[in-house]
Amino acid sequence: MSGATPDPDGATPLDPDEREGLRFSHITTRGELNELEQANIQDGLLWLSRRRIRNVLTEDFMRGLHRRLFGQVWKWAGEFRRTEKNIGVDPLMIAIELRMLLDDARWWVEHGTYQPLEAAARFHHRLVFIHLFPNGNGRHARIATDAYLEESFDHPPVDWAAGHDLLHTSERRNAYIAALREADKGVYQPLFDFVGI
Numbered sequence: 001m002s003g004a005t006p007d008p009d010g011a012t013p014l015d016p017d018e019r020e021g022l023r024f025s026h027i028t029t030r031g032e033l034n035e036l037e038q039a040n041i042q043d044g045l046l047w048l049s050r051r052r053i054r055n056v057l058t059e060d061f062m063r064g065l066h067r068r069l070f071g072q073v074w075k076w077a078g079e080f081r082r083t084e085k086n087i088g089v090d091p092l093m094i095a096i097e098l099r100m101l102l103d104d105a106r107w108w109v110e111h112g113t114y115q116p117l118e119a120a121a122r123f124h125h126r127l128v129f130i131h132l133f134p135n136g137n138g139r140h141a142r143i144a145t146d147a148y149l150e151e152s153f154d155h156p157p158v159d160w161a162a163g164h165d166l167l168h169t170s171e172r173r174n175a176y177i178a179a180l181r182e183a184d185k186g187v188y189q190p191l192f193d194f195v196g197i
């Protein structure tokens, strides 16, 4: 995406095919796209707050949530990624890896393996590491993690932005991306610090 606002560090670039799925042909800048996505996300959050069924730890929820958050902007919202990215597992492994993560996340709840925020941090990192979708993985996974905290632990959400701007280059975003990169190497402490453990 061209325009005044460059992609922040840690954002995944879109393939031409994926860009084809944009429902608005007039968009030329990252700023315009952000605004449309943000409006869609507000609707998605409303849907999330109103739903009754407790199914966060299912593929159905993970895909449905992405569709609710981004479906007014992207035709491929809610569909798993089909192309390789610089982040993420092989596209053919997405469904399998997700299934293992959801099973693990359920196990952690049932066995009290981790305190809620530690389970949330581990869940969040695994989810973005798999990188389910062509775009919107960070925003989807932050919201999904909060839904996991609420549904499985009756715990308040993570303060992701902490009064800063997480979508654009900022100290807070740099700390977030740096913490995820450490977690890629198995070093979870920076991410635990980030979520406020």
Ligand SMILES: Nc1ncnc2c1ncn2[C@@H]1O[C@H](COP(=O)(O)OP(=O)(O)OP(=O)(O)O)[C@@H](O)[C@H]1O
Pocket: 008, 010, 011, 012, 013, 087, 125, 128, 129, 133, 134, 135, 136, 137, 138, 139, 140, 141, 166, 167, 177, 180, 181, 184
């Ligand atoms: N090294 C990494 N390991 C794991 N996850 C990462 C890494 N680098 C970036 N990420 C995650 O990928 C996200 C970017 O992917 P994507 O562009 O699909 O999400 P997004 O929601 O559009 O981005 P944004 O975070 O800017 O809102 C980051 O927000 C972060 O959650």
Ligand SMILES: [Mg+2]
Pocket: 011, 012, 135, 136, 137
């Ligand atoms: Mg992005």
